[in-house]
Amino acid sequence: MRVLLAGGGTGGHLFPAVALAQQLLADEPGSEVLFVGTERGIEARVLPELGLPLATIDIVGFVGKKPVEKLAVAPKLLRSFRQSGAILDRFRPQVVVGVGGYASGPVLLAARWRRLPLVIHEQNARPGLTNRLLGHLADRICISYPESAGHFGGRTVLTGNPVRREMTEHRPLPDGEPELLVFGGSRGARAINQAVLACLPHLELWRGRLRIVHQTGEEDLEQVKEGYRKQGWTHAEVVPFIRDMASAYARAHLVLCRAGATTIAELTACGRPSILVPYPYAAGDHQTANARSLAERGAALMLPQTELEGKRLATLISDMLSDRQRLLDMAGAAHALGQPRAAELILDQCRAVARKG
Numbered sequence: 001m002r003v004l005l006a007g008g009g010t011g012g013h014l015f016p017a018v019a020l021a022q023q024l025l026a027d028e029p030g031s032e033v034l035f036v037g038t039e040r041g042i043e044a045r046v047l048p049e050l051g052l053p054l055a056t057i058d059i060v061g062f063v064g065k066k067p068v069e070k071l072a073v074a075p076k077l078l079r080s081f082r083q084s085g086a087i088l089d090r091f092r093p094q095v096v097v098g099v100g101g102y103a104s105g106p107v108l109l110a111a112r113w114r115r116l117p118l119v120i121h122e123q124n125a126r127p128g129l130t131n132r133l134l135g136h137l138a139d140r141i142c143i144s145y146p147e148s149a150g151h152f153g154g155r156t157v158l159t160g161n162p163v164r165r166e167m168t169e170h171r172p173l174p175d176g177e178p179e180l181l182v183f184g185g186s187r188g189a190r191a192i193n194q195a196v197l198a199c200l201p202h203l204e205l206w207r208g209r210l211r212i213v214h215q216t217g218e219e220d221l222e223q224v225k226e227g228y229r230k231q232g233w234t235h236a237e238v239v240p241f242i243r244d245m246a247s248a249y250a251r252a253h254l255v256l257c258r259a260g261a262t263t264i265a266e267l268t269a270c271g272r273p274s275i276l277v278p279y280p281y282a283a284g285d286h287q288t289a290n291a292r293s294l295a296e297r298g299a300a301l302m303l304p305q306t307e308l309e310g311k312r313l314a315t316l317i318s319d320m321l322s323d324r325q326r327l328l329d330m331a332g333a334a335h336a337l338g339q340p341r342a343a344e345l346i347l348d349q350c351r352a353v354a355r356k357g
């Protein structure tokens with residue numbers, strides 16, 4: 001099957017598309033995939049490293065702009081629509097899959113113009129703007145949470161949110177010295193970075209015993225590195241971005257992170273206990289809804305950002321790492337919520353609507 005995957009911008013949109021490409025290439029070795037995104041999106045950094053092909057279009061975001069600025073965006077939208085058409089005519093996909101993020105908009109519109117079959121994947125319980133606007137054009141809408149069906153009318157299929165292949169293998173909680181994985185979605189989270197530095201003085205008993213792997217995002221890297229160094233936590237690994245998240249999850253006894261939909265899908269696929277700090281400004285506060293769905297099932301602890309403070313955080317981390325049975329129970333509850341067949345189910349929908357030939 002020849003599949004065009006449109007969208008990205010952030011990891012939460014891109015990595016489910018990577019999961020689909022990996023599954024398709026494994027199931028049908030003769031198949032072809034092409035991603036369409038932007039030069040500025042995470043896809044331009046990540047896909048070449050994975051050996052997956054990317055075509056780019058020029059597009060800028062619409063949301064949050066003033067009316068005058070929106071007008072200025074109009075010619076760019078037209079150009080991105082033409083660029084998308086040219087890419088579609090060259091690649092001639094049998095099906096186009098939109099994974100959300102504004103780059104998927106013009107591609108899906110240009111594909112519908114050419115009467116190509118369209119499948120949309122929505123990662124969140126509350127759908128993003130692009131998917132809401134384009135939902136009525138799609139042949140199938142694959143959703144990750146039953147709640148989002150209401151936003152799309154009919155044509156939805158509950159598939160779950162697929163995770164990259166290397167994360168689908170469940171690995172039990174490791175033995176040995178404890179390891180804490182800290183990350184703030186695909187771009188890092190300043191509030192988490194600062195809270196972790198503020199909690200170190202309250203984790204004195206753990207110094208030298210607890211290994212921390214901390215993704216900061218690009219902007220805060222130096223400041224966070226300096227914070228660990230000043231406080232004598234010399235064995236923390238502080239990086240702007242983690243390429244091999246599967247290994248990072250596998251080594252972790254506890255994860256401190258945001259509650260983006262793809263992060264949640266990975267925590268449940270890998271079966272890892274977590275402290276979730278929802279990003280409070282996400283559209284419709286959807287990260288709180290994501291976090292709550294795990295917390296209510298004993299699969300995570302939710303810590304609202306308003307309560308994120310050094311001493312409190314240190315107490316939570318310390319209490320959890322001291323109680324292996326609690327970690328194991330939480331890991332088990334998380335794993336029970338995983339959706340290991342999500343990629344296969346979405347590809348089944350693609351096959352059902354794909355053009356022949």
Ligand SMILES: CC(=O)N[C@H]1[C@@H](OP(=O)(O)OP(=O)(O)OC[C@H]2O[C@@H](n3ccc(=O)[nH]c3=O)[C@H](O)[C@@H]2O)O[C@H](CO)[C@@H](O)[C@@H]1O
Pocket residue numbers: 010011012013015100123124183184185186187215240241242243245258259260261262263264266279282283286287
């Ligand atoms: C602020 C905001 O609105 N964020 C949204 C965005 O988040 P964001 O892009 O942060 O998405 P998620 O938290 O869902 O996923 C992050 C992804 O990046 C990967 N990763 C992260 C850090 C790292 O160092 N290396 C790495 O590979 C993770 O493994 C995961 O695959 O898209 C998600 C999916 O639509 C939404 O649910 C989030 O609410």
